[in-house]
Amino acid sequence: MKYKSQQIAWWFFALSGVLLLLQITYGFIMAFAHLGYDGLHDLIPFNAAPATHKNLLVVWILSGFMGAAYFIIPDEAEHELISVPLAKLQFWSLAIVGVVAVIGFHLNWWEGRKFLEIPRPLDYLVVVNVLLFLYIIIMTLWKGKKRTTTSLVLTMGLLFAALLYLPGMIWFDNQTMDSFFRWWVVHLWVEGVWELIMGGILAYLLIKLTGVDREVIEKWLYVIVGLTFISGILGTGHHYYYIGTPKYWLMIGGIFSAMEPLAFLGMALFALAMYRKGEKRHPNQIALNWTLGTAIISFVGAGLLGVAHTLPAVNMYTHGTFVTAMHGHLAFWGAYGMLVLGMITYATPLMTGRKLYTAPGASYAFWLSNIGMIGMTTAFAAAGVTQVYLERKVGMDFIDTQQAMEVHFLVLIAAATLFTVGIVMFVLNFFKYGKPTDEALERA
């Protein structure tokens, strides 16, 4: 690695870490409100908290993806990024749009459509920002010496993610049509094109960490992203069961959603097989933990816990309950959270020239955050199943049900505290590395 422009990735990773901590803060605000401690209500009305929590999630993951792309593309294309000042401009505009959006949520400035709450004027800025990012990446690839499968899959994922943001910006008078296209963005992102990005980053990390031949890894990368799209595109149907769309989606969504875990299973088996096959023992073992961890936890969280409630007969009762939160948390953490943290763990020592990956903090961060998140998922599952039975099956009143669920939020807060300790250690460790240097990258 000898490309000085890769350093720009550090800024995106730093932003990711800070926003992740802020996202967690809003998670706690919501969990305490569920227990009746809503003292912040006048300052942060409850509806501002999930909007902030989810949008921060999207921004920190996207910032991580962008950082990853700025690190990977020069290395794969064997060419410096075409312009570092443009990349810096793109970084600051991303950070500013993110901060303005979050402040706006607290002042009742939003669009109020789940996941797409960002108000319209900021939507346009997001589009400009992403176009600038794509311009830098695609031109670097164009001018580069090599166009590897890994870099193409990664870029294709980023490009499609940008295109799929657009259907979410169309205004519909009909709530059902509005929802229909909202899932084009949300589902086709997280169960479609983001998996291309995931596949690309995972392939890169496996090539670097296991030393297995690129041709073998990239061949399987195609098979996995193929499975993702074959199951995931029509799998969108599981969002079209009960929103005013025809009944054939029950069958289509049911069948293709049941196939969706296959792509994640493929990813997990692939990562483990490459790890076993690899003869190289890379010194950064903790980066390998995150890499294998992301492949395995995404299979459990996104694959298994997803299919646990996508059968139409089950979803009839679980739709719009905490069962969704159970799946959502482990899926995002496994597939995208751990992936970004893995990429940061791999790239930071190379950019800064310091090898803090052997520090105990790095290992604690990995284990505490994962154990904490599994505990949180279990608490959400208990809350969700309680809600399904009491409210949906027995017909108890909403508030009575919520009060019966309170104990599970205590467990949630305990597990989330463990998770938070892990993440704080991760972020502290990241900043302890210091800023990247030209010399470090030349040596790397």
Next chain:
Amino acid sequence: MLSKNQARTFFLGGTVVFFLIFLGLSWHTLAREVPKQTNAQNLTESVIRGKEIFDKNNCMGCHTIMGEGAYYAPELTKAYERKGEAYLKTVLTVKEPWAPRGRKMVAYAMSDQDANDVIAFLKWVGEADLNGFPPKPDLQSKVPVPSK
């Protein structure tokens, strides 16, 4: 054994074929079925304005509607049928925060017209055919009633 070229064909071919099927089904759903299932002819100006007010205040940040949103406050799909117009109007126009058993809602203190529009929107949502959602509590009849 599978070659890299075959793997690429599998990926590109599979993606294109399934995306085309998805586009076709989406067209059929939106152009032919959704207007019927959601009674699109009843989308009056008041209903549309109601949706705008609903979105502008991020009601989905606490409630679910058609099962989508957050889980802090009750499902609203059948709110009109369940609670009736007078109740909904009070909740939307009251100047003090509505807080049934302590769970607070923002006091929106809406004008009469805004409240009527939101109620019209909720009524329209409640009349849409959502393939049986929200479900009827199927275990209710099995809960033993204690003898007095």
